[in-house]
Amino acid sequence: MLDQLRAMGVFACVVEKSSFSGAARELGITTSAVSQQIRSLEQEMDVTLLHRSTRKLSLTEAGQAFFLSCQEMLAAAERGKIRINELRDDLVGDLRISTTPELGALHVIPALSHWMSAHKGLAIHFEADHRYIDLIEERIDIAVRMSLKMDDHNLTAVPLARVDQVLVASPSYLNQSLPITRPEDLRHHELLPVTLMQNYQHFAFRHGLSGEVVNVDMKTRLGTNNVFVAKSLCQQGHGIARILYMDIQKELINGSLVEVLPDWHMPSYTLHALTSKREQYPMKVHRCIDALKQYFAQLPGGRSLQGVA
Incomplete structure (x- = not known):
């Protein structure tokens, strides 16, 4: 199929240049190669496409119809090439x-x-x-x-x-619960997990200054697979949530949620x-x-x- 399409392009170039040699120069191939491509087309379709003489070339009736098809093919190929370039280079x-x-x-x-x-x-x-x-x-x-x-x-x-991951709770929850000064204190509190996180009950803490490492597993009663729901549960005072920093900025700024153990860091x-x-x-x-x-x-x-x- 590709050979035939290539031969159709050569044929169209011969017609446009009105000579085999002109087409050869345009395509960067030999005149004999051009002639061979045209003969192959004619043999394959069992028609004569060109009247050849020493002075000029002219199209047969079949050649004229075929030339129009070749022009359509080449135009479609050019449109495809332009579209590919647009998709590659332009924001379309x-x-x-x-x-x-x-x-x-x-x-x-x-x-x-x-x-x-x-x-x-x-x-x-x-x-x-x-x-x-x-x-x-x-x-x-x-x-x-x-x-x-x-x-x-x-x-x-x-x-x-x-x-960063941060632990947050509502002021009302913290005011009514046991104090939290170290990671071990979390064992006395309820976690509101976003269950999409792997090992969501497990926490690995490292102190920002001393480098001390503490691992804690928290108990859970309520849970969700959605950050918005976890924040809502947390704001209503149902426990402590582990949420990504960029998902909790607004609540930390307006004070509706407070960071728990800010000196202890979890993996980012x-x-x-x-x-x-x-x-x-x-x-x-x-x-x-x-x-x-x-x-x-x-x-x-x-x-x-x-x-x-």
């Missing part, structure tokens, strides 16, 4: 982004809001789900995911922000923009990741990564 076409509902609502949409408004040629779909999504199978261009470490070698991971998560590995990425993917990096670099509290490549 489809862009599919995967994230969790919480990350999407709290951060990804605010991060991309102005960028989306500035590029009306992009049709953007957000796949918001807690399940693991195969980027290739579900045609995802960018996945925004939080993890303690990234070890999937089939993906390219761009770090966007390093985010890294927020990544993930893409399937390939040699060349469309410009829309690059620019979208740039917009995400710019947003997360401006998070307050010094929790984001600086100078991310």
Whole structure:
């Protein structure tokens, strides 16, 4: 099939140049190669496409019809090439982004809001789900995911922000409960877990100054797979929640929630923009990741990564 398409291109060039030698110069091949391509077409279709004379070439009736088909084919190929270049270099076409509902609502949409408004040629779909999504199978261009470490070698991971985990509780809960001065005191309190976290009942603490390490397991009675629900339970005084810092900033600022054990640190998560590995990425993917990096670099509290490549 490819040989036939190549021969059709050669035939169209011969007609446009009105000579075999002119087509050969245009295509960078020999005149005999051009002649062979035309003979192959004629033999395959069992027709004569060109009247040959020492002075000029002219199209047969079959050649005229075939030439029109060749022109349509070449025009379609050129349109395809232009479209590919647009999709690669310009911010047009489809862009599919995967994230969790919480990350999407709290951060990804605010991060991309102005960028989306500035590029009306992009049709953007957000796949918001807690399940693991195969980027290739579900045609995802960018996945925004939080993890303690990234070890999937089939993906390219761009770090966007390093985010601390914090323990929080409502002032009313803390006022009515046993005091918490060390991690061991948590054993006397109720955890409100976001059950999507691995080993959500287990806590590994390191003191910010002394480096002392303490491991604690907390008891749970209430739980949820959603950050918004965990915050609501916490604000209503039902216990202590472990939430990522960037998901709790507003509540810490307005005082509706208070950080518990602020001098003790838990392992940090890294927020990544993930893409399937390939040699060349469309410009829309690059620019979208740039917009995400710019947003997360401006998070307050010094929790984001600086100078991310």
